[in-house]
Each structure stands twice: as C-alpha cells, then as structure tokens.
Amino acid sequence: MTGWLHSCRRTSVPTLARHLIGVAVAAVALLGLTYVLDPFHDYQLATAAAYLCAAAGLTVLIGQNGQLSLGHGALMAVGAYTLAMVQNQFGDHGVIAQWTVVVSLAAGVVTATLAGTVIGLAAARLRGPYLAGLTLVVAIALPAVTTVFSGVFHGDQGMSVFLPPVPDQLGVDFPMERWQAWLAVAAALLTLLALANLVRGRFGRSMRAIRDNEVAASVAGIPVARVQVVAFVVSAACAGLGGGMFAVLAQSVSPDAFTLTLSLNLLLAVVVGGSGSLAGAVWGSLLLVLLRYWADQLTGGLALSAGLRTRLAGNLPLAVFGLLLIVVMMAAPGGVQGLLSRAGRWVGGRLIRRPSHRAEVPAPDAEPPAPVVSHS
Amino acid sequence: MSDLLEVEGLTAGYHGVPVLHGIDLRVPAGTICAVLGANGAGKTTLLRALSGLIRPSTGRIAFDGADLGDLATERLVRRGIGHVPEGRGVIAELTVEENLMLGGAWRLGWAGVWGAARAGLRRDVAEVYQLFPPLAARRRQPGHQLSGGERQMLALGRALVGRPRLLLLDEPSLGLAPRVVAQTMALLRQLCEQTRLTVLLVEQNVRSALSIADQGVVMSLGRVVAAGDARRLADDADLRHAYLGF
Amino acid sequence: MDRFLFLTVDGLTHGAVYSAFALALVLIWRGTRIVNFAQGVLAVATSYLAYTVTGRSGSYWLGFLAALLAGLVLGAVVERLVMHRVAGAPPLNAVIVALGLVLVVQGVLGMIYGNQYLPFPAPFDRSAMTVGGVPLVSRFDLFVFGTVVLLMIVLALLFTRTAIGLRMRAAAFAPSVARLLGVRVGRMLTLGWALAALVGALAGMLVIPTGLGLHPTAMDTVFVSAFTAVVVGGLDSPAGAVVGGMLVGLVLSYVAGYLGAGTAPLAVLALLVVVLLVRPAGLFSGPQARRV
Ligand SMILES: Nc1ncnc2c1ncn2[C@@H]1O[C@H](COP(=O)(O)OP(=O)(O)OP(=O)(O)O)[C@@H](O)[C@H]1O
Ligand SMILES: [Mg+2]
Numbered sequence: 001m002t003g004w005l006h007s008c009r010r011t012s013v014p015t016l017a018r019h020l021i022g023v024a025v026a027a028v029a030l031l032g033l034t035y036v037l038d039p040f041h042d043y044q045l046a047t048a049a050a051y052l053c054a055a056a057g058l059t060v061l062i063g064q065n066g067q068l069s070l071g072h073g074a075l076m077a078v079g080a081y082t083l084a085m086v087q088n089q090f091g092d093h094g095v096i097a098q099w100t101v102v103v104s105l106a107a108g109v110v111t112a113t114l115a116g117t118v119i120g121l122a123a124a125r126l127r128g129p130y131l132a133g134l135t136l137v138v139a140i141a142l143p144a145v146t147t148v149f150s151g152v153f154h155g156d157q158g159m160s161v162f163l164p165p166v167p168d169q170l171g172v173d174f175p176m177e178r179w180q181a182w183l184a185v186a187a188a189l190l191t192l193l194a195l196a197n198l199v200r201g202r203f204g205r206s207m208r209a210i211r212d213n214e215v216a217a218s219v220a221g222i223p224v225a226r227v228q229v230v231a232f233v234v235s236a237a238c239a240g241l242g243g244g245m246f247a248v249l250a251q252s253v254s255p256d257a258f259t260l261t262l263s264l265n266l267l268l269a270v271v272v273g274g275s276g277s278l279a280g281a282v283w284g285s286l287l288l289v290l291l292r293y294w295a296d297q298l299t300g301g302l303a304l305s306a307g308l309r310t311r312l313a314g315n316l317p318l319a320v321f322g323l324l325l326i327v328v329m330m331a332a333p334g335g336v337q338g339l340l341s342r343a344g345r346w347v348g349g350r351l352i353r354r355p356s357h358r359a360e361v362p363a364p365d366a367e368p369p370a371p372v373v374s375h376s
Numbered sequence: 377m378s379d380l381l382e383v384e385g386l387t388a389g390y391h392g393v394p395v396l397h398g399i400d401l402r403v404p405a406g407t408i409c410a411v412l413g414a415n416g417a418g419k420t421t422l423l424r425a426l427s428g429l430i431r432p433s434t435g436r437i438a439f440d441g442a443d444l445g446d447l448a449t450e451r452l453v454r455r456g457i458g459h460v461p462e463g464r465g466v467i468a469e470l471t472v473e474e475n476l477m478l479g480g481a482w483r484l485g486w487a488g489v490w491g492a493a494r495a496g497l498r499r500d501v502a503e504v505y506q507l508f509p510p511l512a513a514r515r516r517q518p519g520h521q522l523s524g525g526e527r528q529m530l531a532l533g534r535a536l537v538g539r540p541r542l543l544l545l546d547e548p549s550l551g552l553a554p555r556v557v558a559q560t561m562a563l564l565r566q567l568c569e570q571t572r573l574t575v576l577l578v579e580q581n582v583r584s585a586l587s588i589a590d591q592g593v594v595m596s597l598g599r600v601v602a603a604g605d606a607r608r609l610a611d612d613a614d615l616r617h618a619y620l621g622f
Numbered sequence: 623m624d625r626f627l628f629l630t631v632d633g634l635t636h637g638a639v640y641s642a643f644a645l646a647l648v649l650i651w652r653g654t655r656i657v658n659f660a661q662g663v664l665a666v667a668t669s670y671l672a673y674t675v676t677g678r679s680g681s682y683w684l685g686f687l688a689a690l691l692a693g694l695v696l697g698a699v700v701e702r703l704v705m706h707r708v709a710g711a712p713p714l715n716a717v718i719v720a721l722g723l724v725l726v727v728q729g730v731l732g733m734i735y736g737n738q739y740l741p742f743p744a745p746f747d748r749s750a751m752t753v754g755g756v757p758l759v760s761r762f763d764l765f766v767f768g769t770v771v772l773l774m775i776v777l778a779l780l781f782t783r784t785a786i787g788l789r790m791r792a793a794a795f796a797p798s799v800a801r802l803l804g805v806r807v808g809r810m811l812t813l814g815w816a817l818a819a820l821v822g823a824l825a826g827m828l829v830i831p832t833g834l835g836l837h838p839t840a841m842d843t844v845f846v847s848a849f850t851a852v853v854v855g856g857l858d859s860p861a862g863a864v865v866g867g868m869l870v871g872l873v874l875s876y877v878a879g880y881l882g883a884g885t886a887p888l889a890v891l892a893l894l895v896v897v898l899l900v901r902p903a904g905l906f907s908g909p910q911a912r913r914v
Contacts, residue, residue: 068714070721122895128713129657129857130898133849136659137894140846141887148884260842264725271718307736315732322725329719330707427802453804465799467792477785478792482804484785494785538804 019196023189030185039177043249044289046177049184050245051285053191055269056278057238060195062267063276064204065231066211068128071119071135072239073262074142077255078115079108079243081146081153084161084253091162098164101183101248108244109237116236120229139263143255158254161247184245191238192278198234199278207231261318268321272328274335283336291324292317378441380405380574381426381542386435388425394433395421397598403591405541406572408564410585410606413595419578420462422595423544426576427459428452439542453482458540462547464531468520472511475519475530476501479537497537504533507563524551532560536567542574549581557581561588586610624756629879630872635763636829636847637871638770643825643848644855644863645777646818651857653794653814656705656716660723662845664700664819665826666838667727668692670735672827673742673836682745689823697819701812728838739835748831766828773824774864777817790814843887847874850894 034042054076061067086104090096119138123131146153153159166179198204206227209217218224247253269288273280295317299309332339383401387394395418403409411419424430426437428449437444439455447455467475480497505512508529514522522530528548535543545564549557565588567573579585586592589606594615602615609615643661650658668689676685704723708715746765750757781787792800793810801807829844830836851870855862870893877889 062714066714068717122899126898129717130853132659132714132717133657133853134894134898137846137850137887137891140842141891144884144887148882148888260839261725261728264721267718267721268725311733311736314737315729317729318732319726319729322722322727322729325722325725326704326719329715329722330704333711333715429798429802449801450804450806453802459802461799461802465796465802467796467799469795470788470791474788474791478788478800478803478805481785481789481792534803 039175042177042181046181046184048289049188052188054242055281057235059270061235065207071138075239076243077258079240080247082108082111083244112240120232274337277337280337382438388432407590410589410592417595418598456541458535459544466519473515479534633872633875637868641864641867644851646821649818659720662841663727665822668823669826693820693823697816701815744831
C-alpha cells in the first residue's frame with residue numbers, strides 16, 4: 001500500500017545527488033555572502049529565507065497539487081508560537097544551548113504538521129473556492145485563539161522569545177543578524193532539498209496527476225484523498241518551519257504578525273515567482289523583502305510629513321503587492337520563473353540550432369507547468 | 377427578386393482548423409432552403425458561422441443586402457437572424473413562459489416592466505401557445521421538466537417570439553413523433569407563405585425536408601456538392617444514392 | 623431569558639446583513655462561477671467614501687447615497703477592468719486576482735486614511751428600546767431589518783418580473799444560448815457585478831456602525847460570515863443565502879454572548895467545518911450532488 005511512497009526514494013537517487021550538490025554550492029555561496037553583507041542586509045537575507053521556507057511549501061501545494069490555501073500564514077503562527085513557548089521553557093529552566101533552537105524549531109514543525117493534518121483532512125474533499133474560503137476563515141479565525149486563551153498566548157501583546165546568544169566560537173563581535181541568517185538559510189536550503197526530492201519522485205507525479213485530472217488520477221489507482229492530505233500536511237510543515245524562523249528572527253511573537261495579509265504575501269511570492277516552481281519561490285521570497293525595502297527607501301527619500309510617512313510605510317508595499325499579483329496573473333501567469341525558462345529556451349534555441357521539433361521539449365531542469373499558469 | 381441571404385466563399389472552422397471550405401449559398405426571401413449532408417459534413421458549423429457564433433476566416437455573408445462583417449451574435453439577432461441550435465438550448469432553470477419571453481426580451485428596453493413592447497411580447501407568446509398547445513399547459517414548469525418533443529416546440533416557439541426574418545433551424549425534427557414532424561414542417565411552410573419568413577433548415581429527415589423546401593443544398597466534407605430545386609434534388613437518383621441514402 | 627431574547631434580536635440583525643452580503647456573493651457566483659473574495663474590501667472602500675462625504679457635507683444620507691452609487695460604479699469597473707480578463711482562465715486565477723484586489727484596496731485605503739479605527743456613525747439610535755420591560759430592539763436594528771427586507775423584495779422583483787432580470791438570469795444559467803437570443807451577456811455580467819457591489823456597499827453601511835469602526839480590514843469577518851452563510855445555504859441558492867445568513871448571525875450572537883466576544887471567529891470556523899463535512903453542497907441544495 002505504501003509502494004507509491006517507497007518508490008519515490010528508489011527512482012530519485014541520482015537526482016538526490018544532484019540536489020545535494022546544488023544545496024552544498026548554494027550553502028557555501030550564501031555563507032560567503034553573509035560576510036559581505038552588513039548586519040542589516042544579513043537580517044533581510046534571513047527574512048527572505050524564512051519566507052522561502054513557507055513559500056516553497058505553498059508553491060508545491062498550489063502549483064503542483066492545485067490546492068489554494070490562504071491559511072498558511074496561520075500555520076506559520078502555529079510554528080512561531082510553539083517555538084516561542086518551547087524556547088521560553090528552556091530559558092525558564094536555565095537550559096541555554098544552541099541545540100535548544102533546533103529542538104523548538106522541530107516542535108514548531110510538529111505542531112504545524114498536526115494543525116495542517118486537521119485542516120487538510122477537513123479540506124480533503126474541497127476544491128477551488130471552497131478550499132480557498134475555508135483556509136481564509138482559518139487565517140482570520142486563528143489569531144482569535146491568542147485572545148481567547150490570553151493566559152497562555154498573552155493576547156494581542158504577544159510575547160518575547162528567549163534565544164541563546166551567538167556561539168562564542170564565532171568571536172565576540174560576530175553580529176547576531178549574521179547568525180540568524182545562517183540559521184534561516186540552513187532551514188530554507190533543507191526545505192528546498194526535501195521538497196525538490198518530493199516533487200521529482202512518484203509522489204510529485206501523483207500530485208500533478210490529481211491537479212490535471214482528478215478522475216483520471218483516481219482511475220489510475222492514485223489514492224486521491226490521501227495524496228491531497230499529505231500534500232497539505234507537507235506544506236503545513238514547511239509553513240511551521242518558516243513561522244519558527246520568523247520567531248527566531250523577531251525574537252518575539254504576536255498575532256498581528258500573522259494576519260491574512262501574511263498569507264496573501266506568501267501567495268504573492270508563489271505567484272510572482274511562478275507557481276509550482278521552487279526556483280520561483282526563491283524569486284518571490286526575495287521580492288517580498290526587496291519590495292518592502294525599496295518602498296521604505298522611496299518614502300524615506302521623499303520629503304513627507306511624519307503622518308503621511310507612517311501611512312505609506314505599511315501600505316505602499318501592500319498596494320504594490322496586490323497590483324503585482326493582478327498584473328502577473330493577467331500578463332504572465334507563469335511568473336518570473338516562467339519568463340526565465342521561456343527566455344532560456346529561446347536563447348538555447350538560438351545558440352544551438354536544434355531541429356524545430358526538439359525545441360518543444362522542455363529543458364531537463366524546467367519545472368513542470370502549474371495549473372494557474374495555463375489558459376484552458 | 378433579391379436574395380435575403382447571400383454567402384460567398386465562406387471558410388470557417390474551429391481553432392484555426394477549417395471545417396467549411398468556400399461555401400456559396402443564396403436564399404431568396406420567403407423561401408425554405410434545406411441543408412442536407414452526412415454527419416460531420418459541416419451543416420451545424422455553417423449555421424454557427426451565419427449566426428456569428430464562430431468567426432468566418434474568409435468569405436462574405438450578406439443579409440438583406442448588407443454585409444454582416446463580423447457583427448456579434450446578439451447584434452445579428454437584432455437584425456432578424458434567429459437560430460435554434462442543435463440540442464435545442466432550452467434553459468433548464470427558467471420556466472416555459474420565461475424561456476418564451478426571453479426569445480423576444482431583446483426588443484424590450486432596460487426595465488421592460490410596462491409599456492407597449494411588453495404587451496406585444498405577451499401577444500407573441502400567446503400565439504406560440506396557440507401553435508403549440510402542450511406548451512400552454514406547462515407554462516409555469518421549469519425547462520428541465522419538459523419532454524424532448526416539448527423542448528423542440530419550446531425552442532422553435534422561442535425563436536418565433538423573436539420575430540426573425542431568417543430562421544436557422546438545426547435538425548428540428550430530431551426526437552419528434554412523425555406526426556409532429558409533419559405538423560412542424562407544415563407550420564414552417566405556412567409561416568413562410570404568410571409572413572415571408574425565410575428558413576435555412578438543416579435536416580437528416582431528408583424526405584420531409586425536401587417536401588416543404590423550395591431549394592436544397594447538399595454538403596459533404598465542408599463543401600456544397602449539389603444545390604438546386606428541392607424537387608429536382610429529391611428526384612436525382614445518383615445524388616440520393618451518393619449522399620442522401622434513400 | 624431576557625439575555626436570550628436580546629441575543630436573538632441582535633443575531634437576527636447581524637444575520638440580515640450577512641444575508642444581504644451572502645446574496646451578493648451568490649449573485650456573482652451564479653453569473654461567473656467566481657467567489658468574489660474582494661467583496662469585503664469593496665464594501666470597505668465605499669464606506670470610506672461615505673465617511674468622507676458625510677464628513678464634508680454634514681449629511682449622513684448624502685454619504686449613504688454616495689456609498690451605494692460608488693458600489694455600483696466600483697463593481698462595474700472591477701468587472702470590466704480585471705475580472706473580465708480572467709474569465710476564461712482556470713478558476714484559481716480569478717481567486718488570486720480577487721485577492722490581489724484585496725491587497726490593493728486595503729493598501730490604498732491605508733495610505734489615504736491611515737490604519738486606525740475611524741468612528742462611523744449610525745443614522746439612528748443604537749440603544750435598545752424596552753418592550754414590556756425588556757430592552758429588546760433599537761431603532762437602528764429596525765432600520766437594518768427594514769432595509770434588508772426592502773432590498774430583498776427589490777431584488778426578487780428585479781429578477782422575476784423585469785426583462786433585464788430575465789436576461790441576467792439567462793446570461794448566468796446559459797450564456798451561449800442567451801447570446802443566441804440576443805442577450806448581451808458581457809453587459810449582463812458587468813451589471814451583475816455592479817449590483818453585487820451595490821448590495822455589498824449597503825451591507826457595509828449597515829454593519830460597520832455596529833463594530834469597532836471603519837478600518838481597511840473592517841469587513842473581513844463579515845466576509846467570512848457571509849461566505850459561511852453561502853456555504854450553509856449552497857452557493858447557487860439565493861434563498862439559501864438568506865437563511866444561511868440568518869443562521870450564522872444567530873449562532874455568532876449566541877456564541878459571542880455566552881462564551882465571550884473573542885470566540886466568534888472560532889465559532890464561524892467550527893460551523894464552516896461542520897457544514898462542509900456534513901453537507902458540502904449546502905443545506906438547501908437539491909438532490910443532485912454538486913462537486914465542491
Ligand atoms: N467545437 C468544435 N471544435 C472542433 N471541431 C468541431 C467542433 N464542432 C464540430 N467540429 C468538427 O467540424 C466538423 C463538422 O461538424 P458539424 O457539427 O458542422 O457537422 P454536422 O454536419 O452538423 O454533423 P451532424 O449531422 O452530425 O450534426 C466535424 O468534423 C466536427 O468534428
Ligand atoms: Mg449538426
């Protein structure tokens with residue numbers, strides 16, 4: 001019965017090696033980059049990496065499996081609050097060590113997985129707007145938990161997160177931000193590695209088969225409901241990790257960091273990057289951070305009244321994100337990655353004069369197309 | 377006498393694949409033209425091109441002397457082209473009466489609650505009830521409760537409420553009892569003579585179609601392979617053998 | 623007992639607004655098979671306009687009128703400019719575009735008005751009048767009821783008694799047939815969006831005075847309640863939307879009244895999950911199972 005899960009490991013051994021090399025190269029390059037960047041930009045890199053954990057999971061769910069979730073911001077909150085509470089327990093008991101962060105991140109992933117299982121089971125039979133609606137309600141309702149159980153979660157104020165200091169071995173003036181960037185980048189790369197293997201394997205094919213034609217998939221013997229739930233749970237785990245990283249970066253948690261807007265930001269990262277594509281999730285997550293940064297630069301550069309500046313600060317990026325979401329959806333539903341691979345194929349077709357019918361074959365590295373991409 | 381409908385070199389198809397290859401056709405006002413041919417010959421496609429549901433890639437369609445260019449379907453309806461599609465197109469969620477009213481709703485303005493136009497529409501609907509008494513008995517029933525024959529009556533009646541000058545009928549006899557087929561054909565003949573209605577009649581029921589038609593065209597693989605007087609077509613043994621199968 | 627009565631009246635008042643809002647969702651769903659996730663923010667935008675107009679002119683009713691008109695225009699513009707273009711695309715695209723609209727409108731409103739709650743006036747007294755010694759219903763509640771009932775009568779008449787309503791229904795049920803009968807389907811869809819946004823704007827004017835005030839996210843929970851209402855009633859059924867709205871209003875009022883106001887969003891979630899698991903096609907759907 002579990003054959004379809006096992007064989008994905010069997011078929012993907014060579015790809016696994018390729019992915020491992022890719023991750024190792026990226027890790028070395030980013031490690032170097034953190035030394036080049038100043039602490040502020042290290043922190044931005046860390047933020048993008050934290051977004052990436054969640055966005056990568058979401059892009060697999062939306063693009064490869066065709067399930068649109070607006071609840072992943074709430075699932076990030078689950079991961080973040082779990083990390084905060086476990087970390088604070090360690091702190092209260094005087095356990096100060098780096099491994100505590102790994103343990104509490106893992107705890108965050110576990111609780112987000114559980115929450116994702118509950119939602120995924122409830123959503124397993126839902127499609128399209130119903131699923132989007134249910135998860136939207138989750139996104140709006142879940143922050144209410146913090147006020148209902150304010151004894152545990154401290155209501156709107158939230159709570160601060162106890163973190164062990166930067167390891168002594170790294171030297172006294174090693175900036176906290178760089179350490180945070182290391183943590184976040186490690187988490188993001190591990191997430192990408194795991195997801196890339198999942199997507200390449202048989203499970204990925206099952207997800208895409210269901211996305212393309214559910215009836216045909218079930219006729220072909222794919223356990224549709226189970227694949228749908230597992231896909232949701234996997235992406236929930238990624239959201240939990242991303243949420244935990246958020247808490248590590250901010251060193252605090254509060255409900256207003258995990259509103260519906262966060263879910264919509266993740267959706268933007270997925271769509272702008274090119275839904276279904278892990279590389280696209282990277283572009284999208286970077287863009288989330290960069291756009292905000294550019295908006296700050298812009299409003300900071302203009303001579304504005306203080307009131308106007310605060311109004312613009314949070315809202316200008318929001319409006320730009322929304323506009324981007326609409327424009328990309330109408331003009332380039334394949335997102336950045338879709339444009340890049342199209343450009344790549346065009347250039348490739350120019351350089352190597354292939355017979356025209358071969359140009360139709362997608363490049364070996366191109367991600368499978370996503371449903372939100374194609375016009376029917 | 378000028379022709380109400382003139383088609384010249386019409387080429388049309390789906391997704392860039394041509395189905396019709398240069399159709400020529402002339403239908404004088406007040407006559408019935410039967411369009412015959414095997415399954416897949418392109419009869420339905422011809423009607424769809426005439427009513428603007430698909431865009432011709434080349435060729436000219438003139439209606440009442442004026443070039444139709446690429447007017448949208450809803451504009452063509454206002455010019456007087458009515459189309460009863462294959463499969464009848466009764467709207468299942470609307471009642472019989474609403475379906476009929478809809479046939480002429482384009483003549484009403486925005487509100488259409490009061491006024492002479494609505495009264496006129498009511499009269500037209502009442503006339504349809506007289507033509508097809510079974511519909512009168514079911515006027516408050518939703519479309520999905522009708523039998524196949526009743527649906528056919530409704531579709532035809534609904535098109536008539538729109539007071540078309542050219543009526544495109546796609547296999548109106550499908551699923552009807554022989555007696556009702558005969559009645560429907562007789563009715564069409566009568567309408568042509570009394571109101572100068574012009575009909576383009578796609579039919580598999582070759583004998584009864586040719587019995588009421590003035591002229592006929594036979595299509596095969598998207599081309600007109602024979603055209604002429606209906607009686608002559610019916611008597612042409614070779615043609616009957618090759619294309620019409622009786 | 624008094625408290626129960628009070629909560630019932632309160633639940634019905636809110637339920638009436640949810641019904642109206644849910645009706646607007648059904649209107650668009652039937653015409654375009656799109657759940658308009660942007661409906662909440664559109665209603666917020668028109669309410670902000672009413673706020674400005676009322677503030678400038680001093681007349682509540684001028685603002686009220688401005689909101690309704692703006693709803694009509696906004697709905698049409700959104701359909702023509704945006705939603706129209708994703709009509710043929712996979713259904714997720716329309717959802718995503720609507721969500722993009724949510725961000726745009728919230729961002730723009732935040733830039734203009736800021737992110738603090740603005741006091742939003744009610745045209746009538748909101749303190750409950752006592753009936754037989756029991757504080758029961760306020761003038762504003764009566765205004766809400768009256769308006770929603772009037773709205774429903776007008777909508778029912780529009781759709782069943784007028785030619786335009788007939789055309790709109792035909793365009794929604796069978797666009798290709800409707801086109802053959804001379805219905806300008808595109809225009810009907812635009813009109814449907816305009817009407818829906820008008821209804822949404824009205825609902826906003828009725829519900830925002832009962833909440834914390836005007837805020838870019840002020841309609842989020844209302845949207846969520848109305849969505850639950852249409853799922854309860856079935857996305858295709860206007861009658862179901864009305865009943866579903868009342869039901870959701872009552873449930874939320876009792877839960878908030880007896881368990882604390884903060885629990886209301888969780889109650890919506892619970893209700894939605896239960897309905898989706900038990901009757902995914904809605905409580906009032908016909909015998910044929912609908913794919914959800
Ligand atoms: N929507 C469509 N898309 C693509 N091809 C089509 C479509 N409709 C029809 N065709 C093709 O066009 C050709 C002509 O079809 P058409 O429906 O016009 O035939 P017909 O003469 O009406 O046949 P019948 O007597 O069976 O109704 C057929 O080969 C058919 O496969
Ligand atoms: Mg045909």
